Amino acid sequence: MxxxxxxxxxxxxxxxxxxxxxxxxxxxxxxxxxxxxxxxxxxxxxxxxxxxxxSYQLSPAVSLVVECETQKEIDHYWEKLSEGGEEGRCGWLVDRFGLSWQVIPSVLGQLMSDPDRAAGVQAAFMKMKKLDIETLLNS
The missing domain is CATH 3.10.180.10 (2,3-Dihydroxybiphenyl 1,2-Dioxygenase, domain 1)
Structure with a gap:
């Protein structure tokens, strides 16, 4: 198969x-x-x-995730994918074709798994549209 x-x-x-x-x-x-x-x-x-x-429309119920190593990558994909689309919150956007994307730093999972940092990181990214790695690391 x-x-x-x-x-x-x-x-x-x-x-x-x-x-x-x-x-x-x-x-x-x-x-x-x-x-x-x-x-x-x-x-x-x-x-x-x-x-x-x-008959059917794409929806945020399905999104593609782009994990980025650097802020430069986040900036690049955010700019290109959101052009003609709609910026959302917390790293989410909808492209000009209606497909939802999450543009996130690859370190986000690690930060959210750390019980000492998770609440601060979550509070920080809830205020953002495009995610900022430096801000998340310092939260």
Whole structure:
């Protein structure tokens, strides 16, 4: 059995979305498609984008997480993914195609697992839109 992968439903922007996402992430590629669907990989993870019409909409119930090592990476992905979309709180955004993303520092899980720091870190990121690594580390 092959590994399962995610199918993303778009009204009619599947090909544009797949092309955009592949342009943002290194080691990503368009695996082909047609007017109805596109297969692509982001850093080795396979996805399908489908033009399914207006029956269903993407929602924040499903989001893609981008873990970043540096603030420069966070700034880059935040800027590119939020352009034409909508910035949310706590590192969340919705891109111009309606897909929700979480752009977070890779150290966030470690900080939130530390019982001495978790409350302060959570209080800090609840005030932010784009997450700031330095502020989180000093919380």
């Amino acid at each position: 092959k590994a399962p992968y995610t199918c993303l439903w778009y009204e009619n922007q599947a090909l544009d979305a797949a092309e955009f996402y592949c342009s943002l992430f290194e080691h990503s590629k368009n695996l082909g498609g047609n007017g109805f669907m596109a297969l692509f990989e982001l850093n080795g993870q396979k996805y399908m984008a489908m033009n399914g019409g207006p």
